[in-house]
Amino acid sequence: MARVVILGAGISGHTAALHLRRLLGEEHEVVVVSPKADWNWIPSNIWVGVGRMTTKDVTFPLAPTYRKKGIEFHQAKAVSIWPEGEGDRNRGLVDIEYTDAGREGRTERLEYDFLINATGPKLNFAATPGLGPDGHTMSVCTAEHAALTSAAFAEVIRKLESGQRQTLVVGVGHGTCTCEGAAFEFTFNVEHELRIRGLRDLAEVIYLTNEYELGDFGVGGMSFKQNGYVTSSQLWTESLFRERGVKAIARAHVQRVEEGKIYYETLDGSEGSLSFDFAMLLPPFRGVDLQAFDHSGLDITSEMFAPNGFLKVDADYAAKPFDQWRAADWPSTYVSPKYANVFGVGIAFAPPHPISQPRKTATGTVISPAPPRTGMPSGLMGRQVARSIADMIHGKSVLPTHTASMAAMGAACVASAGAGFRKGTAASMTMFPVVPDYERYPEHGRDLTGTSGEIGLAGHWVKQMLHYMFIYKAKGRPGWFFIPE
Amino acid sequence: MSTSPVETGDAKRAASATADGSDALDSSVAPMPTSATLRMRRSVTAQLVRFGVINLKMLRIALKSHT
Numbered sequence: 001m002a003r004v005v006i007l008g009a010g011i012s013g014h015t016a017a018l019h020l021r022r023l024l025g026e027e028h029e030v031v032v033v034s035p036k037a038d039w040n041w042i043p044s045n046i047w048v049g050v051g052r053m054t055t056k057d058v059t060f061p062l063a064p065t066y067r068k069k070g071i072e073f074h075q076a077k078a079v080s081i082w083p084e085g086e087g088d089r090n091r092g093l094v095d096i097e098y099t100d101a102g103r104e105g106r107t108e109r110l111e112y113d114f115l116i117n118a119t120g121p122k123l124n125f126a127a128t129p130g131l132g133p134d135g136h137t138m139s140v141c142t143a144e145h146a147a148l149t150s151a152a153f154a155e156v157i158r159k160l161e162s163g164q165r166q167t168l169v170v171g172v173g174h175g176t177c178t179c180e181g182a183a184f185e186f187t188f189n190v191e192h193e194l195r196i197r198g199l200r201d202l203a204e205v206i207y208l209t210n211e212y213e214l215g216d217f218g219v220g221g222m223s224f225k226q227n228g229y230v231t232s233s234q235l236w237t238e239s240l241f242r243e244r245g246v247k248a249i250a251r252a253h254v255q256r257v258e259e260g261k262i263y264y265e266t267l268d269g270s271e272g273s274l275s276f277d278f279a280m281l282l283p284p285f286r287g288v289d290l291q292a293f294d295h296s297g298l299d300i301t302s303e304m305f306a307p308n309g310f311l312k313v314d315a316d317y318a319a320k321p322f323d324q325w326r327a328a329d330w331p332s333t334y335v336s337p338k339y340a341n342v343f344g345v346g347i348a349f350a351p352p353h354p355i356s357q358p359r360k361t362a363t364g365t366v367i368s369p370a371p372p373r374t375g376m377p378s379g380l381m382g383r384q385v386a387r388s389i390a391d392m393i394h395g396k397s398v399l400p401t402h403t404a405s406m407a408a409m410g411a412a413c414v415a416s417a418g419a420g421f422r423k424g425t426a427a428s429m430t431m432f433p434v435v436p437d438y439e440r441y442p443e444h445g446r447d448l449t450g451t452s453g454e455i456g457l458a459g460h461w462v463k464q465m466l467h468y469m470f471i472y473k474a475k476g477r478p479g480w481f482f483i484p485e
Numbered sequence: 486m487s488t489s490p491v492e493t494g495d496a497k498r499a500a501s502a503t504a505d506g507s508d509a510l511d512s513s514v515a516p517m518p519t520s521a522t523l524r525m526r527r528s529v530t531a532q533l534v535r536f537g538v539i540n541l542k543m544l545r546i547a548l549k550s551h552t
Contacts, residue, residue: 250510
């Protein structure tokens, strides 16, 4: 009998748990540890943030689904891991601390044969003074944050309706942020909501980003085939900004936020400030606070984890200049190089380097996006790692058998605004692969057939469909595994 | 609230700033969609076709990624 413990129940961890339960017999245990009681379809938090959905529309409780599937669930956060065991216990161990009412603060030690770290990001609002819901800006990173954002946005609407001009700033709150696609999507949801209410002329909408150019999205931009030409995501994105009258400030690192004012530095070293009435700025990410110890109790956190707190896996972490980066640097099996039964998936694994070209100011402030790890790659990593572990448990191999390199997988990003059948619009993008592979695709780094961008009502329908489809899948309803990640 | 919320900023980009003197990127040379393009983006008939095309594109990259 084997026991697989999964830390985290986001897209990656939850996908891994469902697949493991499907692939392993009842004699094997699948255990999920997550500090949150609910699963959240994070891409739809954008719609919660503008009041088009509620938190109930984008979440569901994990416990009933896990009970039905035969997955053991602990509502707790992982505190430390002991991959070699401790004392007379030679099995891997995880120390957890419960977060549910009634057991809050209580600790327990779980044993494992295989461990998947899918803990996702720590939302590092503290990196920028004044950033976040405890400071002066809003967020859509969690359903709860999005609900707060919705209330603040409703107040802006009320002021606009009473004739008061308002400035809305949407973007990222630090030079090293990722998820620019989500900030871009929220920007155009806000713009759409103002426009359909006839309030657009009273509002200034500003996109504040660490991207070097619009359309970078943390993946170094994309090339598309369009009307007989190869065009860039930069031109395509700038066109949308011009059409909708949204201003953009790029190459910016937010230094601090005060009540109604954002202070930022740009790549050329100059400083600026921006007054606002409403601001939604995403935080930078780092790994969750998880410590690691060897059998003797020696702290091996720095051996297992990168300085940013993400788990080191089978990537090439050697520092090298931008022009020497290779697709092969990226991990494929997500196994820890130190422990063959420990894996890191989704946002929890340490990328070997950014995808966008790194840049810094003369004084050393890094202003370039971190690599995004969106739903599709995260789900796929969870699935492939689950398949590898199942094969290892079944004795088919001692090494991982399945791969999911971001340099060999695509991603879709649908930035949709509006509601209903006819009143929405979306910018739909697909790319293949996520990490450019200039050895395989020498000219553009990506397959132009699989990389595209278009704007229209159809993308809005796609996003609506994905919302219901992925919640259906996450609930493990009949045939869930036929829906691709 | 200020009508020109950006107060100082990137001198290099200020040279190509928008008409109100803000620190924003200059997007005045970006292509604007024609009225036909805008109609096409809203047309249910045309978008039903695009819906099929986008789904096929996504399915293609999903299948390629899964293999």
